[in-house]
Amino acid sequence: MSENWIEIGTLSDIPRLGARVVESKQGDIAVFRTADDEVFALRDKCPHKGGPLSQGIVHGKRVACPLHDWKINLDSGLAVAPDEGCAAYYPVKLEGDAVFLSLTPNEGCPN
């Protein structure tokens, strides 16, 4: 499948262990940066009660939702057990310092 990569900014625009929001027609997408400078993107809605994941605390490859502290895996969108649910996971890639996002979420997540 050919993804339409869109340049959304540079790595340094996103705080380490933090996130920034990309606004799109399909809703907000949270773009995360881990301590190791890996970048991930999830729909900015917790599968629990729709909390904005972009506002949560990032640790390891997880983010803690700011509303009720559900933990969501950044590399799959899946909630950490015992919670169940999933936030849509969007492909992202780095080219040099530039961050590219695809607006086609990975399949398998109803959210």
Place this chain on the structure above:
Amino acid sequence: MKEKLVLIGNGMAGVRTLEELLKVAPDLYDITVFGAEPYGNYNRIMLSPVLAGEKTIDEIMLNDEQWYIDNHITLHKGKEVINIDRSAQKVIASDGTKASYDRLLMATGSTPFIIPCPGHELEGVIGFRDIHDVDKMLEAAKQHQHAVVIGGGLLGLEAANGLMQQGMKVTVLHLMDTLMERQLDSVAGKMLRKSLEDRGLEILMQASTKEIKGQDHVQSVLLEDGREIPAELVVMAVGIRPNIALAEKVGIHCERGIVVNDTMQTFDPKVYAVGECVQHRGQVYGLVAPLFEMGKVCANHLAKMGIGRYEGSMTSTKLKVTGIDLFSAGDFTGGEDTEELVFQDASRGVYRKLVVQDNKLKGAVMYGDTIDGSWYFDLMRDATDISDFRENILFGQAHLGDSGHGDENRIAMMADSAEICGCNGVCKGDIVKAITDKKLFTLEDVRAHTKASSSCGSCTGLVESLLAHTVGGDYSVAPHLKPLCACTEHTHDEIRATIKEKELKSIRSVMDFMEWKTPDGCSKCRPALNYYVMCAWPDAGSDDGQSRFINERAHANIQKDATYSVIPRMWGGGTTPEELRAIADVAEKFNVKTVHVTGGQRIALYGLKKHELPVIWNDLNQAGMVSGHAYGKALRTVKTCVGKEWCRFGTQDSTQLGIELEKMTWGSWTPHKYKMAASGCPRNCAEATIKDFGVVCVDSGYELHVGGNGGIKVRATDFLCAVSTEEEVLEYAAAFMQVYREQAHYLERTAPWIERVGLAHVKEQIVDDADNRVALAERFHFSQKFAQDDPWQQRAQGAEKHEFEPLKQLNA
């Protein structure tokens, strides 16, 4: 190549150690387990409910064989290890199976003690120790009528109750004159005896067994005094002995048990031992909680982390006989230098005795109503000074203004659909199911699997009761060993002390120095570490915004729909027409849906978008208003009444005092939210006696109150002291706040903190020690130099701009 770990003993202690090890170092060892019993690993403390027919054996299995396969563990079940070649580092089983080891873990448990009286080897005489014994008892109950249980201790009574449930006529023989004399005093022992006799048990006290009579099979038990009791089954439950035969045989130093040090190593450092077979600091244990604590420490050492130490356990006891509530813990017999507090209500069948030494609780016995057992246990473990609530302590925690607990019987009666945890919407059935399905033993386990009690914590007592009710036995683990979170072995207090001592000024340096188990912590430890670093080093510590909760990062309160609310500060609850006008203008300009007066005398604007915040703050700043910090673990409000300026009862200028208190303390970060109030007279219209720090003005001056809150568990303040000048009020306020800032755990409000450390501890530092009070106040003021900047102004001027702007707006 991986190192080899061999475990001898497939019981609770050994396997729990493996589980802990797999959690922290899953790939370190090739693991081999030898178990003499032909079963997987089961929950031995649940044998009593199996015998009583309340549970099946399948329900008490902890790890089935698939678990060993899933974790790549070689299991030799039904193979007893008969020798260890320590020089060649090999173990040898009875069938010739050999396994070599780099490290060896012995968890050989204990064996029941069998009185060597004549006839003890007859068919029908058994101990009460394993599934095999339970099977035999169940079998006997089908065929025979009479059973004798020798031993009126915990295990014996549980066995007797179980056999009675199975329809047998049971006689308990007890050598002493009190049942369960190791756990109960004579009064509670008598109450227990009556209750058991009412259920149909026959109990003979001071009954010494002379002989067990029978041909091949037991027929009766003969006592020293000549009485003869018919019996087709005799259960010996007179105690257990650490199983040290193998260790002794291979030259590992043993006394009563296998002697181990604080890292659970025997005299051969390659050989570890945990569980009922060990003797640690002279103690041997037969309850489950110490075994789990040992397992955790042992796993830590096996994982080569080397930071855990086992320092012994305090244990408590409950009897697993349904419908009988008894609890005991600590030293309840007392001695010459102890005092006893006793409460007895014979008609209700309630009794409690507390043993107190130097105003600290040393032991407790409770019968009939054990609702406060876990609270007393906590007071003992934390060595809390009880002098301030001593007169009420016998009546329980509910009489200290704590309304959040329920009792175990009430729990038992609750429907499965009854909601236990209101925060996370978890009902009783979910919790019980998780405890039984997932084999949970600790509060932490339940929190991790069900979320119950993981948010506000007000249901913790209920969850603990459910655990006790479902699991039985002692499930709890000493809190002084409780780490901050799963990322570390260290406690809050250890971390705080290390930050000071080693001059650690960033989260990174704390995690590196204290060997964090995760690369960058979690949402629980990072905010705590950030606070601890900033509290210890207000000038030089590096504040990590990404380790602050969004509210503190964005300086507004996140709401359920991801909008924010904004609350400007109103000093001492006062305002002016200009300020009101500015707030109204902002509300109109940004189309604010809800304008609301808060419980702390402020005006809040709700429903604001994040990107609007800096603009709104700019407008409010222009009108002279700063952030109310209504979002932070910080000084929130100082509530006031109008005092003597207007009120006909007012004694002092409480309004102005409130303003001064707020001007002094605003902007300060605290372990949890912090509220103050100043009331102008004892009518206390500002409700100062449910605040973290409250002032009640009286004719002679000012009464100072601390440690109250109107939160989940309403708690009225403790009276700290009375002072006569405003200057003193301010000094005490600063000193108290600083003690709390420096000593409480993150997310612990003043109320639970004071209940944990005791008011006396606080008074010592603030009231009794003037130099210390001054020093505390100075440290507070020093810290305030760096804290009293308006975060709104900074952000209105462009600080942290990225926080409030999207990375990109796409048209797709």
